[in-house]
Amino acid sequence: MATVAGIVTGASSDGTESSGRVADVLLQFLGGAPSLGVSAIARELGLSKAVVHRIMRSLVDRGLLQVDPETRAYGLGPAAVALGARALRDAKLRPTALPELRELQKLTGETTTVSVRVPEGRVYLDQVVSEKEIRMTVELGRRYPLHAGSSGRAIMAFLPPSEQEVLLAGDLEPLTPDTIIDAGTLRSVLRTVRATGIAESGGERQLGAASLAAPIFDLDGRPIGALSVCGPLSRITDDLRAHFAPLVTRSADTVSRALGWEGGLPE
DSSP states (O other), X not given: OEEETTEEESOOSSSHHHHHHHHHHHHGGGSSOSOBOHHHHHHXXXXXXXXXXXXXXXXXXXXXXXXXXXXXXXXXXXXHHHHHHHHHHHOSHHHHHHHHHHHHHHHHSSEEEEEXXXXXXXXXXXXXXXXXXXXXXXXXXXXXXXXXXHHHHHHHTTSOHHHHHHHHHSOOOOSSTTXXXXXXXXXXXXXXXXXXXXXXXXXXXXXTXXXXXXXXXXXXXXXXXXXXXXXXXXXXXXXXHHHHHHHHHHHHHHHHHHTTOOSSOOO
């Protein structure tokens, strides 16, 4: 029998399966819902409610989750918040990208962001908000799928084909009525992003928002994140997109080089 975080589960020689279940439960809280119930998580993960309940109670005991006594719904606890704050502080991508975000914001006048890839998607690490009266802001730390929006597709386009196909065969959830959810259309879009190094989006992740993003690569040329500029859809005209695109790709390339990448797009 394998024991993880005080939970005895099915037989596993090294505890990998049990550890994975605990991690999968925690990762459910990267979505937008502030709280989740046992039944919802059990359905999403294909586990029994009894197993999920034991895992979540153990996580509550360790401060990683907390439970509302009235609704019985679970949310992230103080220990998880502390871990997230520590991860944000220690993440090398964030301080490396911040000078480029500031410079890009000055050059474009719009909000600039940096995202990092996480399991089943990506999250915003930081942003430099536009000084204009009408401006876009993003929610840091919330997980978004890779198929929706420019930052996600900038990452997705440079994943190995096998990983792309797994994502394309999965649940392409529409975040707005304009989200591209047809696998064939997405394949074509991803080919264009890979060829040009720039991804564009209009109202796909958030209605009324437009963005352009470029991938950020690690030492081995793997896409680990994306840098973007975003603003109101009504303001980001075709002419502005053409003007912003080389600025975004240049800033992303600068960040990639600072992380050890040789520069340019991987072959």
